[in-house]
Amino acid sequence: MAARDASTPTTARPVVEMSGITVDYAGVRVLDGADLTVHAGEVHALMGENGAGKSTLIGALTGTVPIVAGTVLVGGEPLTPTSVADSRAEGIATVFQESHLSPQLSVAENIMIGHEVRGRFGIRWSRSRERASAALSTLGIEDVDPRTPLEELSPATKQLVAVARAIVLEPRVLVLDEPTSSLDEAEAARLLGVVRRLRDQGVAVLFVSHFLEQVLEVSDRMTVLRGGRVVAEYDTAQVERAELISKMIGEDIDALQALHSERLEHHYAESGRVTLRATSIGRRGTLEPTDVDLSRGEVVGFAGLRGSGRTELARLMSGVERADHGELWLDGAPVQLRGPASALRHRIAVSTENLRHEGIVAELTARENIVLALQALRGWTRPLSRAEQAAVVDTYLHALHLSPEDLDRPAGELSGGTQQKVVLARLLATRPHVLILDEPTRGIDIGAKLDIQRRVAKLAGEGVAVVFISSQLEEVVRLSDRIVVLKDREKIGELSNGPGVTVDTVVEMIAAEMDGLVTGDDA
Structure with a gap:
């Protein structure tokens, strides 16, 4: 508060x-x-x-x-x-979500642009850099050299530089x-x-x-x-x-609670048929050898802090990255996934956390994005007819509560929540047996989150095996039948979800010493 x-x-x-x-x-x-x-x-x-x-x-x-x-x-x-x-x-000083900085300029030049300290002979760069340093110090990043080119900084530090540029103006409204x-x-x-x-x-x-x-x-x-x-x-x-x-x-917050109750009622049955199995799958420097089973009609949450290996495991299981250790089995037979396209041919669809670079094709319309994967599966020599495209788009327009006005807009101009729905519609159009979603609700509004969570629950009810990854543990606990917990690039245990499992249960598991961990069988 x-x-x-x-x-x-x-x-x-x-x-x-x-x-x-x-x-x-x-x-x-x-x-x-x-x-x-x-x-x-x-x-x-x-x-x-x-x-x-x-x-x-x-x-x-x-x-x-x-x-x-x-x-x-x-x-x-x-x-x-x-x-x-x-x-x-x-x-009035403003820091927008997409910072308007110049990567070719130095940190000080970005902070002081248009407000440089001037003397008789022009800009006094030493004094300008001092003011820029003072603003950086206010933000706790005094270790950043104001002469450093902006393009050498991490995205997070660039965002702080944008804030420094705003506060150097000493605004009365920020x-x-x-x-x-x-x-x-x-x-x-x-x-x-x-x-x-x-x-x-x-x-x-x-x-x-x-x-x-x-x-x-x-x-x-x-x-x-x-x-x-x-x-x-x-x-x-x-x-x-x-x-x-x-x-x-x-709408009433009871909708979220009802969704959780529905998931518990649906709770994964132990007799569910394993569709995707990873045995000792790993990659040197990325993930220790890991075993994971996914069954039809089950939502499996991958939980862990940033850098825990949850994203790396998802990428190895979906072919986005190649494993150098272990095997993947699909419906009881060994399978080699040589990339997302190969995975898609095996009815494994994946949405990565890097939506702008690996998900949305910004220049295409939302409509074109939705049919993209289905067209790729069919082959470019057999283009989908306009009627077929319209039927696919219409299906997910209603299922995911998309706005008809957004369909013919470039996808890059849409809100984050709408982009996530477009990517989900694209994946669902291929009718996957396995759906891997990495941070599908990050940075979007609560209404869009609820739409996506409901759809995930419905997919599981229809027999799809779903991997759900979110940094918001509340989401993982709400939706998952099982929770695979990772820490320091290795799996440290599993939890079978139920009334006694809470966010605190997962947090305590992550925080525990390795020797003291319990698995889902012991919990």
């Missing part, structure tokens, strides 16, 4: 007052009379699923989205921004749009600490994140949007989590 006891600021007038904000896009109303107030010295979270209007409301404040109706006041003065530069001039999406747990914790310090210095922080725990930890107030409208405003310290989620997705 919020760190301070008093979640409602005492400032007489908000720094930001947005009233009746209305925005149309291509003839469609995407924001309908939205109100927002943000005070100095508070972290205000914008909550809602993808498409709720969060980014549009931010765009209306920062000048990237034209307003049809409504007013924006900053510090009590009317603001009609037409660009990010206009909003910056009023003390807008953070998914600032922790590329950060690991330690890096995210560091950034949230910076957010708290800026708040305590009187900065108004507008915070957008899909990570619910982070929002509850760092925010003081929150505004919830759904379908382009504001549906609730809460003091974070007083909000009930179930009510918050219900407001965001527009």
Whole structure:
């Protein structure tokens, strides 16, 4: 929850007052009379699923989205921004989800661009680098040399550089749009600490994140949007989590609990036929030799911390990477998978965690992406007819609650949740016997997560063997019949899921000493 006891600021007038904000896009109303107030010295979270209007409301404040109706006041003065530069001039700094940095420039040049320290003879680079270093130090990354080319940094450090560029302006309003999406747990914790310090210095922080725990930890107030409208405003310290989620997705939180109950009722039967078996499968430097069985009609969760080997095991079992040890058996016969295409021919479909590079073909439309794998299986000399394509797309349009308006848009322009659904539709169109999903719900809104989780449960009920990997252990426990637990690149045990298995059960297993571990048979 919020760190301070008093979640409602005492400032007489908000720094930001947005009233009746209305925005149309291509003839469609995407924001309908939205109100927002943000005070100095508070972290205000914008909550809602993808498409709720969060980014549009931010765009209306920062000048990237034209307003049809409504007013924006900053510090009590009317603001009609037409660009990010206009909003910056009023003390509003923004860190977008996709950071707009220049990889060819140095860290200092990226941080200070447009605000370099100048003297009689031009830019004073030594003083500019000092200011950049001070901003980096505030973020706890003082070990980064400001002269380093940005392209040499990790994605997480680049994101922190984007934040440093915002705070070097000493803004009175800081807008953070998914600032922790590329950060690991330690890096995210560091950034949230910076957010708290800026708040305590009187900065108004507008915070957008899909990570619910982070929002509850760092925010003081929150505004919830759904379908382009504001549906609730809460003091974070007083909000009930179930009510918050219900407001965001527009349906009762009982749906999640019902899904868990359905999975327990379906619970995998020991007599289930093994369809994919890995025996001593491994790869030097990647994964120790591991045994795993997958049965038809079963969801097997792979659980572990980042670097535990859960993704590596999935990639070896699906042919994305080649094992140098062990064997794979499919329906009782040895099989060699020479890549995802080979796996697909054996009715094994895989969605990797790197969706943008290994999943979505950004330039193709959603419709074209959905039929891509099925067409590849059929062969390019036998193209699917338009009627066949339409039938496939129509099936998953309804099954996965896709929007018809998204089908002919380039997939790269779609929200993360819609992209995940498109990839899932593509895999399901091949009618797989084994489906391997690595982080299928990461970074997407709660409504889309629920759609995907429901579909996974339905697939298991139809006899598909499913591997489900998620860094959110709640999801793994909710959906899985069995949980394979990994640590330090090796399997350390299995848990047969049931009423007594909780997230704490998995966490304790991961935290235990190797000699003290229990397997699912002992639990």
